[in-house]
Amino acid sequence: xxxxxxxxxxxxxxxxxxxxxxxxxxxxxxxxxxxxxxxxxxxxxxxxxxxxxxxxxxxxxxxxxxxxxxxxxxxxxxxxxxxxxxxxxxxxxxxxxxxxxxxxxxxxxxxxxxx
Amino acid sequence: xxxxxxxxxxxxxxxxxxxxxxxxxxxxxxxxxxxxxxxxxxxxxxxxxxxxxxxxxxxxxxxxxxxxxxxxxxxxxxxxxxxxxxxxxxxxxxxxxxxxxxxxxxxxxxxxxxxx
Numbered sequence: 133x134x135x136x137x138x139x140x141x142x143x144x145x146x147x148x149x150x151x152x153x154x155x156x157x158x159x160x161x162x163x164x165x166x167x168x169x170x171x172x173x174x175x176x177x178x179x180x181x182x183x184x185x186x187x188x189x190x191x192x193x194x195x196x197x198x199x200x201x202x203x204x205x206x207x208x209x210x211x212x213x214x215x216x217x218x219x220x221x222x223x224x225x226x227x228x229x230x231x232x233x234x235x236x237x238x239x240x241x242x243x244x245x246x247x
Numbered sequence: 248x249x250x251x252x253x254x255x256x257x258x259x260x261x262x263x264x265x266x267x268x269x270x271x272x273x274x275x276x277x278x279x280x281x282x283x284x285x286x287x288x289x290x291x292x293x294x295x296x297x298x299x300x301x302x303x304x305x306x307x308x309x310x311x312x313x314x315x316x317x318x319x320x321x322x323x324x325x326x327x328x329x330x331x332x333x334x335x336x337x338x339x340x341x342x343x344x345x346x347x348x349x350x351x352x353x354x355x356x357x358x359x360x361x362x363x
Contacts, residue, residue: 164349166350166351170290174355175338175353175354175355175356176292176338176351176353177353178350178351178352181350223290225290225292227292227351229349235282235294235297236294236349236351237294238284238291238292238293238294239291240289240290240291241290241291241292243290
């Protein structure tokens with residue numbers, strides 16, 4: 133299978149600060165990466181689709197100025213939660229595949245707690 | 248629009264028994280795929296099995312098999328000889344292709360607990 137890593141695994145920050153989460157494909161090149169959000173006891177909700185070298189495509193209701201996504205290389209995508217607030221506390225998971233129509237492999241997730 | 252329905256919020260099964268997790272889907276795509284993922288308490292999403300809508304045979308991967316009934320729009324996951332380590336959340340998902348890229352649409356999940 134394909135391996136995807138995320139960093140950090142857990143982060144606690146103060147309200148108003150920005151947090152960057154990294155998603156890396158370790159043994160394959162991911163043209164497309166996806167960012168999901170999962171609240172406790174709920175399913176995963178797609179936030180945005182990240183394409184290498186181009187702007188991310190955001191799902192309806194997701195603020196692109198608050199959740200900044202950068203896909204600078206075929207192995208790295210970053211999600212920055214700007215001016216985080218307690219309601220942004222959640223589990224953020226990224227995924228990637230070898231091609232846009234390939235099986236998605238997920239990272240281990242990042243638990244964000246905003247105080 | 249694509250939709251996945253998992254009607255079992257929780258399942259309790261004795262170790263070594265087989266278990267079936269239900270999944271029904273609704274999609275407008277003529278060609279589609281169905282996935283099952285396992286999410287342990289650690290949070291990672293582990294890919295288990297995939298079924299393409301035009302696959303002639305039901306998918307199998309070790310102890311996992313998919314009971315795909317296209318006419319009923321169901322894609323139930325069957326786990327044989329359950330183990331304690333199978334306790335986790337299980338998500339069924341369908342893939343929706345839009346503008347050349349895929350998007351996964353997940354069901355609400357089923358929490359499986361294996362009792363010793």
